[in-house]
Each structure stands twice: as C-alpha cells, then as structure tokens.
Amino acid sequence: ELKVEQNPLFLSMQEGKNYTIYCNYSTTSDRLYWYRQDPGKSLESLFVLLSNGAVKQEGRLMASLDTKARLSTLHITAAVHDLSATYFCAVLLQGNTPLVFGKGTRLSVIA
Amino acid sequence: DTAVSQTPKYLVTQMGNDKSIKCEQNLGHDTMYWYKQDSKKFLKIMFSYNNKELIINETVPNRFSPKSPDKAHLNLHINSLELGDSAVYFCASSRNRVGPQETQYFGPGTRLLVL
Numbered sequence: 001e002l003k004v005e006q007n008p009l010f011l012s013m014q015e016g017k018n019y020t021i022y023c024n025y026s027t028t029s030d031r032l033y034w035y036r037q038d039p040g041k042s043l044e045s046l047f048v049l050l051s052n053g054a055v056k057q058e059g060r061l062m063a064s065l066d067t068k069a070r071l072s073t074l075h076i077t078a079a080v081h082d083l084s085a086t087y088f089c090a091v092l093l094q095g096n097t098p099l100v101f102g103k104g105t106r107l108s109v110i111a
Numbered sequence: 112d113t114a115v116s117q118t119p120k121y122l123v124t125q126m127g128n129d130k131s132i133k134c135e136q137n138l139g140h141d142t143m144y145w146y147k148q149d150s151k152k153f154l155k156i157m158f159s160y161n162n163k164e165l166i167i168n169e170t171v172p173n174r175f176s177p178k179s180p181d182k183a184h185l186n187l188h189i190n191s192l193e194l195g196d197s198a199v200y201f202c203a204s205s206r207n208r209v210g211p212q213e214t215q216y217f218g219p220g221t222r223l224l225v226l
Binding site for chain 1 (some may be wrong): 144153155156167169179201214215216217220
C-alpha cells in the first residue's frame with residue numbers, strides 16, 4: 001500500500017526566510033504532484049513532476065523529485081504572507097490506482 | 112466559466128436523510144473523481160470514473176453511490192447520512208488516467224454537515 005508522508009505538518013516562518021517541505025513516499029513512482037489549498041477553498045495544482053531529477057519553479061516556490069530516494073521537496077524562497085496556505089503532495093502509481101495525498105503542510109508566514 | 116463546478120456548496124442535513132451532490136466539468140476531460148476531506152484536512156479518494164465507467168472504488172460504505180450520466184458529470188448520492196459523513200467532498204477531473212499529464216483539477220468543494 002502506498003504511503004505518502006509530509007513533514008513538517010505545521011510550519012510557521014518569518015517573511016523573507018527560506019524553508020523546505022519534504023514529501024516521502026513508500027512505493028516506486030515517477031509521478032508526483034504538489035497542490036496548494038487556501039482555507040475554505042479548493043485545491044490548486046502547483047507542480048507536476050514526472051521524472052527523476054525533475055525540477056520546476058514558479059515564483060518563490062521550487063519543487064524537485066528524486067525517485068530513487070522516493071522524495072520530493074518544495075522549497076520556499078524569501079517567504080511572503082501570500083504563501084500562507086496548506087500544501088499537499090500527492091503520488092500516482094501506474095494503472096488504475098488512485099492519487100494518494102500526504103496529510104498536508106499548513107504554512108503560516110508571519111511578519 | 113468555472114472548469115469544475117459542484118452543487119450545492121453547503122449542505123446541512125439531519126442524520127438518516129438521503130442527499131445528492133452534483134459535479135460538472137467543462138474541460139472535456141475523460142476522468143472524474145470524488146474525494147473526501149475530513150476535519151483534519153486529510154484527502155482520500157472515494158471513486159473514479161473514466162468515460163462513465165467506474166474504475167476506482169475505494170473502501171467506501173455502500174450508502175455512497177456515484178452516478179455518471181455522461182463524461183462531463185459525476186454525481187454522488189448518499190443514503191442514510193451519518194454524523195461521520197460530515198466532511199468536505201471534492202470533485203475533480205483529469206484529461207485521462209494513463210497519460211503523462213494527469214493533473215487533476217478540483218471543484219470548489221461541498222461542505223456537508225450532518226446533525
């Protein structure tokens with residue numbers, strides 16, 4: 001059974017600081033997704049990572065995938081308040097298996 | 112136009128009632144999903160349909176029955192509602208289930224509260 005673990009689950013960081021959220025998964029896969037959810041809102045797709053070594057960047061967020069280590073990271077550079085949200089990673093195996101989500105990292109950026 | 116829409120947005124009902132949630136996507140996608148997000152924000156897949164055919168049916172009580180009248184719609188009917196059914200239910204869709212870009216697009220969610 002595929003397990004997806006994120007850490008930390010809660011993160012409070014100051015504006016301007018850098019930090020990394022980690023996503024580990026238990027079964028080989030080369031398809032990993034990052035989503036953002038604002039309080040009371042839906043999920044917004046941030047990144048799709050489809051191969052070992054994939055790196056994608058959008059603004060202050062950068063995601064990477066190491067399929068050998070079964071690890072993805074979401075790096076936040078010079079955090080701003082607007083980045084406050086819950087970030088989910090999700091992993092897809094081949095075939096008719098469902099997307100399995102991590103428990104989410106609730107990020108709060110404070111002044 | 113909203114890509115994935117759900118109705119209703121909020122649903123408050125009594126235990127034992129039967130209710131339905133509707134989902135429509137205008138993205139031309141082949142695959143649709145229902146997820147449940149509990150009070151701890153944990154997201155879990157419930158069902159998935161591809162071109163009106165059920166392809167994923169996780170361990171969900173059979174009080175929950177999805178119906179897909181066409182590939183743009185996936186409705187969720189819940190019989191005999193229980194307190195534990197209170198959650199946010201998200202519908203999602205993706206272009207297909209086996210292609211390289213299966214990004215799933217989520218609807219706004221339906222907040223169900225069972226009293």
